[in-house]
Amino acid sequence: MITLDVDAVKAFVTIADLQNFTRAAEALGTTQGAISVKLKRLEDQIGKKLIERTPRLVRLSAQGAVFLESARDFLAAHDRAITGLSSVRRRFTLGIATHVGGPEVPTVLARLSAHDPALTIEVRLNDSRDLLDAFERGEIDAAIIRREDDRRDGEVLAPEHFGWFATPDFVHRAGEPLRLAASSPSCGIRNITTRALDAAGIPWTEVFLGCGSFAVADAVAAGLAISVFSYRLAPPGTVEVSRRLGLPALPSSEIVLLSTLSDARSRAALRTLAAAFREHRPHHDSAPRKRTASMESTV
Incomplete structure (x- = not known):
């Protein structure tokens, strides 16, 4: 009888979702080498190749596509079992600047919620400056904002042009x-x-x-x-x-994630949040000049 390793299955599902080993490692708070080892261990356990990987492409194999839904069910059952050991729900207050949040926000929040079923997410939308003030007063746990003034702290999520x-x-x-x-x-x-x-x-x-x-x-x-x-x-x-x-x-500016949270579960949630945000950012953000010229040609 095969006994599945939770961490290995989680590595597989994360790689499948993000289609990128580096981003998957960021989301799980580990290294690319470590999740590669976990994936290899899982593939050896079940005797199937789950992920096809080339220098330019990461995708599910035919067997991986079949296994993915069962893997999600396995992780969900595991999370429900762990959550059932404690009746204490946690609250996470997240501020997102109105000039930062785009159509990716619902997907990012869904990813964060799925990561920790015991987490209640409270979202505040406001200007970057107002959210920064609220963060410094301790009213919110984390904030995704545009970098203000000469402040240099925070994790850079993406450039902004x-x-x-x-x-x-x-x-x-x-x-x-x-x-x-x-x-x-x-x-x-x-x-x-x-x-x-x-x-x-x-x-x-x-x-x-x-x-x-x-x-x-x-x-x-x-x-x-x-x-x-x-x-x-x-x-x-x-x-x-x-x-x-x-x-x-x-x-230009930068979009940054601010947080003072230090406990392991909260830090894991923040890693998931950052990885999901980066995943849904357009890849052409770094070349606005070229885009400007093409757009102006239609004027």
Whole structure:
């Protein structure tokens, strides 16, 4: 009778989900070599090749695809058994900056919840600055924010690049102030925008002041104004217009994960969170200039 090793099965499922040994190692808080050994041990136990690996591709074998669902059930049963030993549920308060969270957020949170069934996740959405203040007051356990000012702590999750976005038919008349849509005065994006325009000597006026990034995106998509967005979160139907309108270059930033949690279970949850976030980030984030040129060719 074959006795499955929980850690080996977890390594297999994580590799299958992330399709990458390095990211799987990050999620499990171990090394690539260690999860390779665990996978090999599992394959030897059941006598099947589960993962096919080439220098450019990691994918399930035919036998791995068949085993995957059973492996998930095995891990779920194990987690339920462990959770049943304790009636104490844990609460995890996570702040996500509104200008950072995109369509990947539900998937990231689902991954975090599946990692620890005894974990109750409370999510707060706000500007990076407000979340940073709440984090420093101890009101939230962790925060995914855009790096503010010269603060250098936190785990870097991804770079963030910005552009000037408007509808293709947006018109800026010479001699008139540039029409801006912006969020609250405390928003870091608004500060980046106004500092860049002031430094370039370009007059501007706020014609739409929204209460959040979604409201600003709606105003820009409607053609009312121009605004700054990260390339991955630009509103549908808009294009990057910095070259056409002669607007200044914008500084890049970083998305970071802040946390003071130190217990093993919380740190494991944070590793899962970071790995899931990186997995769902677009791979072209690092080349906005090339994307800008291609997008402006349609204007």
